[in-house]
Amino acid sequence: MARVAREMVEMTGINVDELLELLITNAAAELTTFYYYTILRANLIGLEGEGIKEIAEAARIEDRNHFEALVPRIYELGGKLPDDMNAFHDMSACPPARLPQDITDVKAILQVLVDAERCAVRGYAHICNLTAGKDHRTYALAQAILNEEIEHESWFSEFLGEGPSGHFMRRGETSPFVRPFMPSL
Amino acid sequence: MQTKEVPMREISQEELAACNGIDGAPAWVAYQGLVYDVSSSYHWRQGRHQITNRAGQLYERGLNAAPHGPDLLERFPIVGRLSG
Ligand code: HEM
Ligand SMILES: [Fe+2]
Ligand SMILES: [Fe+2]
Numbered sequence: 001m002a003r004v005a006r007e008m009v010e011m012t013g014i015n016v017d018e019l020l021e022l023l024i025t026n027a028a029a030e031l032t033t034f035y036y037y038t039i040l041r042a043n044l045i046g047l048e049g050e051g052i053k054e055i056a057e058a059a060r061i062e063d064r065n066h067f068e069a070l071v072p073r074i075y076e077l078g079g080k081l082p083d084d085m086n087a088f089h090d091m092s093a094c095p096p097a098r099l100p101q102d103i104t105d106v107k108a109i110l111q112v113l114v115d116a117e118r119c120a121v122r123g124y125a126h127i128c129n130l131t132a133g134k135d136h137r138t139y140a141l142a143q144a145i146l147n148e149e150i151e152h153e154s155w156f157s158e159f160l161g162e163g164p165s166g167h168f169m170r171r172g173e174t175s176p177f178v179r180p181f182m183p184s185l
Numbered sequence: 186m187q188t189k190e191v192p193m194r195e196i197s198q199e200e201l202a203a204c205n206g207i208d209g210a211p212a213w214v215a216y217q218g219l220v221y222d223v224s225s226s227y228h229w230r231q232g233r234h235q236i237t238n239r240a241g242q243l244y245e246r247g248l249n250a251a252p253h254g255p256d257l258l259e260r261f262p263i264v265g266r267l268s269g
Contacts, residue, residue, distance in 0.1 A: 018236050018237060021236045022235070022236055025236070093235070095227035095228075122252040122253055123235075123252070125252045126235070126251075126252045129250065129252070
């Protein structure tokens with residue numbers, strides 16, 4: 001734990017224990033999403049599905065990156081991940097992104113994907129609101145993640161016919177925003 | 186937009202407070218005089234929502250700066266009106 005770093009956040013009036021719970025439940029959402037997206041991606045097949053597989057994979061890898069980027073901040077602030085992975089799964093800030101009943105229904109899979117991204121967008125917007133102008137490091141991290149979640153939402157919603165996303169899918173490296181928070185990349 | 190028919194049942198503050206979502210109790214939340222049943226929501230497990238919000242309570246002054254509008258709440262069934 002970084003004692004003074006935590007103290008700086010406490011001094012702004014932020015309830016650090018509550019902030020930590022938010023960071024941990026959002027980290028849980030990232031890791032569980034990484035897992036559930038693996039299954040969704042595997043089922044994105046055929047003429048319709050294949051075209052979406054690539055962005056589902058980019059979103060999947062970036063969510064894993066989000067998990068990786070959140071963990072150091074959790075420990076810096078004096079928090080920790082639960083010992084029990086089942087408990088970690090169950091505390092996810094967003095519900096499991098499960099395969100729809102009809103696994104051949106690509107539109108239904110897209111709906112699961114866009115719902116998961118919208119939950120994430122709201123979650124990080126909230127963390128940004130809480131930390132803006134106060135906890136500069138958590139803010140910068142949550143804002144970097146938010147940038148990527150918004151892109152994920154717009155990719156999937158474009159396929160659902162909600163209008164153009166306004167950008168291309170990733171070319172080359174993933175996580176253009178979160179990369180600076182992941183020195184190992 | 187409230188388009189659902191509102192049951193006339195009056196719900197007391199005590200009844201609302203008892204529906205706190207903990208250990209099998211239903212999870213109800215009151216917003217602008219109406220009581221909603223969010224028991225079926227993943228987001229209100231054990232009556233707790235996003236760390237700081239609790240079931241069994243009245244949200245009189247809006248949704249605690251939630252990153253969403255009341256439309257998410259209005260999808261849930263209305264149990265009645267909060268009395269008093
Ligand atoms: C700190 C304040 C709050 C935060 C950070 C928050 C955050 C969220 C998030 C991230 C979602 C998921 C949305 C999605 O999947 O796109 C959600 C859903 C929801 N929230 Fe909140 N919220 C807050 C306050 C409230 C309050 C005060 C109420 C009601 C009194 C409320 C009622 C709901 C409902 C009913 C849903 C939908 C649940 C479902 O569909 O299963 N929220 N909220
Ligand atoms: Fe993510
Ligand atoms: Fe995402």
